[in-house]
Amino acid sequence: MQEWNDEKLxxxxxxxxxxxxxxxxxxxxxxxxxxxARLDALRAADGATRKLxxxxxxxxxxxxxxxxxxxxxxxxxxxxxxxxxGAGRVFRAPVAIAASVALVVxxxxxxxxxxxxxxxxxxITSLEAVSATTIDVxxxxxxxxxxxxxxxxxxxxxxxxxxxxxxxxxxxxxxxRQLVISGTDRDAHAVACRNGTAWHVEALAYTASLPxxxxxxxxxxxxxxxxxxxxxxxGTADPLDRxxxxxxxxxxxxxxx
Amino acid sequence: MDRKLNNRNQEIVDVLxxxxxxxxxxxxxxxxxxxxxxxxxxxxxxxxxxxxxEVLPWxxxxxxxxxxxxxxxxxxxxxxxxxxxxxxxQVLQGEDQVIGEMTLAEVQGVLRSMxxxxxxxxxxxxxxxxxxxxxASVLDIPxxxxxxxxxxxxxxxxxxxxxxxxxxx
Numbered sequence: 001m002q003e004w005n006d007e008k009l010x011x012x013x014x015x016x017x018x019x020x021x022x023x024x025x026x027x028x029x030x031x032x033x034x035x036x037a038r039l040d041a042l043r044a045a046d047g048a049t050r051k052l053x054x055x056x057x058x059x060x061x062x063x064x065x066x067x068x069x070x071x072x073x074x075x076x077x078x079x080x081x082x083x084x085x086g087a088g089r090v091f092r093a094p095v096a097i098a099a100s101v102a103l104v105v106x107x108x109x110x111x112x113x114x115x116x117x118x119x120x121x122x123x124i125t126s127l128e129a130v131s132a133t134t135i136d137v138x139x140x141x142x143x144x145x146x147x148x149x150x151x152x153x154x155x156x157x158x159x160x161x162x163x164x165x166x167x168x169x170x171x172x173x174x175x176x177r178q179l180v181i182s183g184t185d186r187d188a189h190a191v192a193c194r195n196g197t198a199w200h201v202e203a204l205a206y207t208a209s210l211p212x213x214x215x216x217x218x219x220x221x222x223x224x225x226x227x228x229x230x231x232x233x234x235g236t237a238d239p240l241d242r243x244x245x246x247x248x249x250x251x252x253x254x255x256x257x
Numbered sequence: 258m259d260r261k262l263n264n265r266n267q268e269i270v271d272v273l274x275x276x277x278x279x280x281x282x283x284x285x286x287x288x289x290x291x292x293x294x295x296x297x298x299x300x301x302x303x304x305x306x307x308x309x310x311e312v313l314p315w316x317x318x319x320x321x322x323x324x325x326x327x328x329x330x331x332x333x334x335x336x337x338x339x340x341x342x343x344x345x346x347q348v349l350q351g352e353d354q355v356i357g358e359m360t361l362a363e364v365q366g367v368l369r370s371m372x373x374x375x376x377x378x379x380x381x382x383x384x385x386x387x388x389x390x391x392x393a394s395v396l397d398i399p400x401x402x403x404x405x406x407x408x409x410x411x412x413x414x415x416x417x418x419x420x421x422x423x424x425x426x
Binding site for chain 2: 005006007010011014016041042044045046048049050051052053054056057059061062064065068069070071
């Protein structure tokens with residue numbers, strides 16, 4: 001009988017088990033709550049480690065190192081920020097180094113699951129929430145869809161980061177959002193549309209997570225199921241621009257002023 | 258950087274954040290990591306990048322060799338009388354910033370308690386996304402050792418930061 005210790009669970013998480021072993025483990029996971037909890041804890045440990053290391057990217061690289069690579073002995077007057085290369089997804093935008101320390105600290109505390117407005121009771125992760133037909137209103141993911149602007153990286157708790165990619169009105173007049181949730185070992189790409197006050201998941205696809213040091217770029221392919229779903233829903237209309245989206249969000253996803 | 262770099266130097270610039278994070282996993286703090294990063298870049302520029310190698314694993318091997326063969330012994334002697342800083346200390350000033358179920362301070366504290374061997378393998382696999390085989394190559398250890406060190410590092414992180422799920426047998 002196979003013993004599913006931390007080494008094996010870690011190998012599963014890292015994609016290092018054989019297909020046969022992975023299938024066997026998945027069977028056990030389906031029926032063993034303690035094993036699932038252990039796997040979740042391993043994922044959380046990795047997610048926390050990635051975030052801690054990602055925070056180093058916001059610190060400026062020593063001038064001496066940059067000068068060596070430039071082959072230039074001339075010394076610039078100021079410290080060169082080093083956000084362009086390798087910053088984690090949450091820290092994508094290049095910003096002035098003067099603000100970067102505050103930015104890092106600020107972003108790390110954007111944690112919707114511990115929002116001051118009250119604890120969330122669902123107890124499920126955002127990757128779990130998006131796998132349902134309707135996104136539980138009592139989740140960080142629902143709150144992100146309701147309130148976050150497209151392009152803003154949101155810490156969803158449990159080592160997950162979310163981002164709305166774009167918003168649009170579909171051919172039936174519903175508001176929809178394309179989104180991505182970055183988990184510790186996989187990312188979920190989805191399209192959700194708002195029916196009444198609920199967000200219904202219209203399309204869902206998974207990809208392997210990017211290593212923390214890599215950017216998610218605009219040119220990175222979106223899973224074809226997602227682009228197909230967006231194309232079908234949006235018809236010939238355009239996505240909302242920033243101003244329209246801001247207005248719709250502040251109106252609670254209503255077109256009534 | 259306003260000066261156009263030659264291609265080989267640009268390849269090193271492209272992986273600087275990766276080398277730096279790996280260096281931090283070895284040294285356990287950013288100040289020493291930047292010293293190790295500088296030594297690594299010096300060595301890379303002095304010896305050159307071979308044309309037929311993958312740049313990142315090559316750079317990390319140079320970094321690893323410098324640390325274990327030259328820098329660590331000197332640093333251990335120098336640090337004998339003082340408490341070393343921890344990864345992220347320069348950036349993360351709060352004690353209660355929450356990452357998932359853990360605070361940054363807890364993660365920092367646990368990483369600090371690990372050996373450089375354990376931190377390095379955890380960084381390569383969990384942060385850089387290396388396969389066990391590639392991590393083994395960078396660290397010059399067998400794949401089985403990667404697996405066991407990784408499991409120990411993750412277990413330590415879970416147990417000491419209080420997020421451990423029930424252990425399966």
